[in-house]
Amino acid sequence: MPxxxxxxxxxxAHTVRKSSTDDDLEVRRARGELSCAECRRLKLKCDKKIPxxxxxxxxxxxxxxxxxxxxxxxxxxxxLADTTELHxxxxxxxxxxxxxxxxxxxxxxxxxxxPHPLLRPELLSIKFGPERLHASDKDKSPRExxxxxxxxxxxxxIGERGDAKYFGRSAGSxxxxxxxxxxxxxxxxxxxxxxxxxxxxxxSSSFPxxxxxxxxxxxxxxxYSYLPEQPRAWTLCETYLEHAAWAFRPLKRDEIIDEFLTPxxxxxxxxxxxxxxxxxxxxxxxxxxxxxxAIGALVDLTLPxxxxxxxxxxxxxxxxxxxxxxxxxxxxxxxxxxxxxxxxHTMGGKRYTMxxxxxxxxxxxxxxxxxxxxRDSARWNMDPKTVQRRRNLFWEMFAHEQFMSLALGRPAxxxxxxxxCEFPYDDEQTLDDSGQPLMGHWRWKVEFARDVLCTxxxxxxxxxxxxxxxxxxxxxxVREKTLPEHLDVFLSLQDAHYTPYAYMHGGLLSQFxxxxxxxxxxxxxxxxxxxxxxxxxxxxYAPSFLAAYRCASKMIKTNLNHFERFPExxxxxxxxxxxxxxxxxxxxxxxxxxxxxxxASSAFIELGLACDMFAKGAxxxxxARSGFAILCKLRLKAxxxxxxxMSGGKLPxxxxxxxxxxxxxxxxxxxxxxxxxxxxxxxxxKPNIAGTNGTNxxxxxASPASSSDGLSPGSPMTTEVHPSLVEYLSLLPPGQxxxxxxxxxxxxxxxxxxxxxxxxxxxxxxxxxxxxxxxxTQQLAPSFGGWPTDLTQRELDDGSSGLPNASQxxxxxxxxxDVYNRSFPNADATAPLHATEDAGLMDLGMLISGExxxxxxxxxxxxxxxxxxxxxxRWT
Numbered sequence: 001m002p003x004x005x006x007x008x009x010x011x012x013a014h015t016v017r018k019s020s021t022d023d024d025l026e027v028r029r030a031r032g033e034l035s036c037a038e039c040r041r042l043k044l045k046c047d048k049k050i051p052x053x054x055x056x057x058x059x060x061x062x063x064x065x066x067x068x069x070x071x072x073x074x075x076x077x078x079x080l081a082d083t084t085e086l087h088x089x090x091x092x093x094x095x096x097x098x099x100x101x102x103x104x105x106x107x108x109x110x111x112x113x114x115p116h117p118l119l120r121p122e123l124l125s126i127k128f129g130p131e132r133l134h135a136s137d138k139d140k141s142p143r144e145x146x147x148x149x150x151x152x153x154x155x156x157x158i159g160e161r162g163d164a165k166y167f168g169r170s171a172g173s174x175x176x177x178x179x180x181x182x183x184x185x186x187x188x189x190x191x192x193x194x195x196x197x198x199x200x201x202x203x204s205s206s207f208p209x210x211x212x213x214x215x216x217x218x219x220x221x222x223x224y225s226y227l228p229e230q231p232r233a234w235t236l237c238e239t240y241l242e243h244a245a246w247a248f249r250p251l252k253r254d255e256i257i258d259e260f261l262t263p264x265x266x267x268x269x270x271x272x273x274x275x276x277x278x279x280x281x282x283x284x285x286x287x288x289x290x291x292x293x294a295i296g297a298l299v300d301l302t303l304p305x306x307x308x309x310x311x312x313x314x315x316x317x318x319x320x321x322x323x324x325x326x327x328x329x330x331x332x333x334x335x336x337x338x339x340x341x342x343x344x345h346t347m348g349g350k351r352y353t354m355x356x357x358x359x360x361x362x363x364x365x366x367x368x369x370x371x372x373x374x375r376d377s378a379r380w381n382m383d384p385k386t387v388q389r390r391r392n393l394f395w396e397m398f399a400h401e402q403f404m405s406l407a408l409g410r411p412a413x414x415x416x417x418x419x420x421c422e423f424p425y426d427d428e429q430t431l432d433d434s435g436q437p438l439m440g441h442w443r444w445k446v447e448f449a450r451d452v453l454c455t456x457x458x459x460x461x462x463x464x465x466x467x468x469x470x471x472x473x474x475x476x477x478v479r480e481k482t483l484p485e486h487l488d489v490f491l492s493l494q495d496a497h498y499t500p501y502a503y504m505h506g507g508l509l510s511q512f513x514x515x516x517x518x519x520x521x522x523x524x525x526x527x528x529x530x531x532x533x534x535x536x537x538x539x540x541y542a543p544s545f546l547a548a549y550r551c552a553s554k555m556i557k558t559n560l561n562h563f564e565r566f567p568e569x570x571x572x573x574x575x576x577x578x579x580x581x582x583x584x585x586x587x588x589x590x591x592x593x594x595x596x597x598x599x600a601s602s603a604f605i606e607l608g609l610a611c612d613m614f615a616k617g618a619x620x621x622x623x624a625r626s627g628f629a630i631l632c633k634l635r636l637k638a639x640x641x642x643x644x645x646m647s648g649g650k651l652p653x654x655x656x657x658x659x660x661x662x663x664x665x666x667x668x669x670x671x672x673x674x675x676x677x678x679x680x681x682x683x684x685x686k687p688n689i690a691g692t693n694g695t696n697x698x699x700x701x702a703s704p705a706s707s708s709d710g711l712s713p714g715s716p717m718t719t720e721v722h723p724s725l726v727e728y729l730s731l732l733p734p735g736q737x738x739x740x741x742x743x744x745x746x747x748x749x750x751x752x753x754x755x756x757x758x759x760x761x762x763x764x765x766x767x768x769x770x771x772x773x774x775x776x777t778q779q780l781a782p783s784f785g786g787w788p789t790d791l792t793q794r795e796l797d798d799g800s801s802g803l804p805n806a807s808q809x810x811x812x813x814x815x816x817x818d819v820y821n822r823s824f825p826n827a828d829a830t831a832p833l834h835a836t837e838d839a840g841l842m843d844l845g846m847l848i849s850g851e852x853x854x855x856x857x858x859x860x861x862x863x864x865x866x867x868x869x870x871x872x873x874r875w876t
Contacts, residue, residue, distance in 0.1 A: 236296035
């Protein structure tokens with residue numbers, strides 16, 4: 001019988017087909033089309049890379065993609081997945097290496113005085129594991145010998161009755177404003193206000209804790225009866241949109257008209273014709289309209305600041321909010337009304353504070369979260385118009401709260417990690433010549449708040465002060481967020497078509513980066529002057545010194561333009577005074593602590609400009625009045641320090657003078673306890689309060705020797721700068737790199753030389769009557785004649801313009817006394833400057849009582865920077 005060969009041929013064909021299939025699989029795995037063989041064997045998800053992430057993680061990248069490990073005993077020693085066993089083995093080997101090194105060192109010591117070549121430092125680190133090596137690499141920093149962070153817990157202010165408020169480390173300006181408010185002459189604002197109907201007054205005072213039970217038809221009829229005539233209502237809304245919405249816009253024009261103005265007045269007309277028609281408009285929508293009227297009246301330039309009409313509408317808005325619980329049944333209009341009320345409090349006069357504004361802002365943020373505004377509304381299938389309005393409201397609120405948190409040094413209510421709300425539609429978007437989209441003002445603003453400001457706020461306001469490396473990282477992040485050229489516009493005085501909205505809105509974005517950088521660098525700016533008063537650019541914190549000065553200079557010049565165009569509008573905005581005050585303190589510190597710096601002459605002139613603006617604003621604004629009380633002292637101190645330096649005399653040593661030395665500690669955000677009378681006065685409504693026994697914190701030791709060295713205008717200044725400054729400048733984006741200031745007067749730029757000559761003319765011959773600041777010699781005229789006001793934004797950025805020429809000089813100090821006397825007729829003209837002769841200024845001794853946690857360097861810095869230098873000072 002013949003043999004059956006069919007099975008042999010069948011097996012051979014199967015083998016050939018299997019081999020062909022395997023080859024095809026290997027090719028496809030090599031191309032990344034299939035999972036690797038090992039992932040397929042273990043049924044793991046493969047990312048189809050070569051080698052794949054799973055094989056790399058398990059320690060077998062060499063077998064990927066076509067190899068596989070056989071399962072069974074002993075294979076774990078090939079796969080380094082057991083990290084515990086591996087680390088134990090490394091530790092055991094490290095101990096053995098250490099024993100051998102010790103034995104070798106003992107032997108080497110007996111035969112030679114030279115270390116053994118195998119015991120070099122770089123070889124001794126081999127016995128440590130990889131984590132230890134990586135950690136040591138991270139510890140090695142070019143700035144490891146610097147002071148890594150500065151003591152800056154913030155300031156706790158305590159009233160005489162135990163009431164307290166906290167300002168964080170970034171809120172130095174607000175703390176000094178509070179100090180200045182206690183020192184300012186008594187200038188009461190309209191305290192004889194007559195409230196509206198008793199029912200309205202009761203409801204207004206019950207906000208926000210009214211339960212809404214009082215929402216009767218009669219109460220709503222009373223509220224509707226106070227609505228202005230429709231032409232006046234339209235005027236107030238237009239005034240709000242033109243004079244207030246440029247900075248904060250929780251409602252757009254179409255929403256104001258379609259959702260509030262038209263429905264409310266239509267309903268009032270219907271109720272007039274038929275009183276039996278039930279009220280169909282939400283009380284909180286009525287509150288929004290009244291608060292729009294309040295802000296519109298507050299920024300109506302035809303009315304005086306803090307006028308009665310605005311106050312009436314504010315109380316009507318509060319009463320309308322009290323008709324329905326804001327906690328249990330909020331709506332979108334509830335959030336909008338509370339945001340508008342907070343905005344009103346920021347500029348509503350002495351009877352309202354930044355604390356109440358911040359509390360209202362935080363309440364609005366929490367109510368917004370309860371309404372889900374932080375989540376994107378499109379996922380709930382809302383109509384497109386509602387989605388856009390919710391998005392616009394959330395991001396306006398978010399950006400505004402971030403700026404307020406940074407200004408007050410308090411944490412924000414909403415963290416970005418909880419937010420997935422999309423940006424609203426950019427209705428200002430345009431196209432460039434090539435057809436590419438150009439974003440609008442509001443889109444760039446919210447992008448800056450999300451991408452930059454939120455990061456800065458979280459880093460700066462953490463419980464642990466940020467390191468200097470963190471500060472420089474934040475600086476780089478801010479500078480990388482450049483303002484697009486089509487938004488970087490600064491309208492000239494010759495443009496006949498600009499409006500308050502267009503001008504103020506266009507100038508707002510240009511200051512965002514400067515304001516943020518100043519808050520970032522302020523504390524280390526002061527430390528740089530402490531370390532190297534003769535040349536702060538030699539300090540390891542030179543980047544902060546340079547950045548803070550450039551930002552402060554830019555802000556002063558920009559605000560000078562604002563005040564030239566719309567002074568009456570600028571007087572009424574809190575944020576203008578806050579940031580201008582920070583800039584003025586910064587340039588003033590340069591003159592008082594580093595008069596030999598090449599920047600001192602320009603800083604001296606810029607301090608005069610800021611004082612001039614505060615002098616004029618003090619007539620209209622409580623915040624300006626509080627800041628002016630502090631700046632007057634700083635400017636006189638700067639005048640004395642700079643004139644003494646220019647005349648060739650030695651600067652006074654700190655131990656020879658008994659200064660009041662806490663203002664700049666507050667400004668720098670350092671740990672302080674501040675006892676304030678102003679908070680208690682608000683509670684008891686009395687002009688005078690019995691004093692409280694308080695003592696100053698202990699004074700620290702004297703300043704570093706370098707700060708008291710004699711300096712003369714002719715002494716050469718070293719051209720060295722710290723390597724950190726060179727590194728910092730090299731990291732700046734193109735177009736923002738700034739050369740280090742020259743060391744001698746021969747190397748000054750034209751503008752610096754002109755500024756130095758101008759300042760020198762002033763300090764050497766104060767009797768000369770200069771044309772530089774005519775506003776100071778006039779009856780607080782609204783114009784800043786004699787100063788350039790048509791600066792472009794590029795000139796503001798590089799600081800190349802805005803300084804007087806050599807023929808212009810600074811005014812003599814007596815002019816500042818004259819301005820103060822005319823601003824406050826009932827006050828002693830020299831009161832803000834001669835503290836030892838004015839019992840009112842002895843309040844500062846109470847303001848700065850309690851134990852100080854400020855270190856020696858900060859104390860020496862404060863001792864020489866602000867206030868009087870009278871040796872007979874009686875600060876207690």
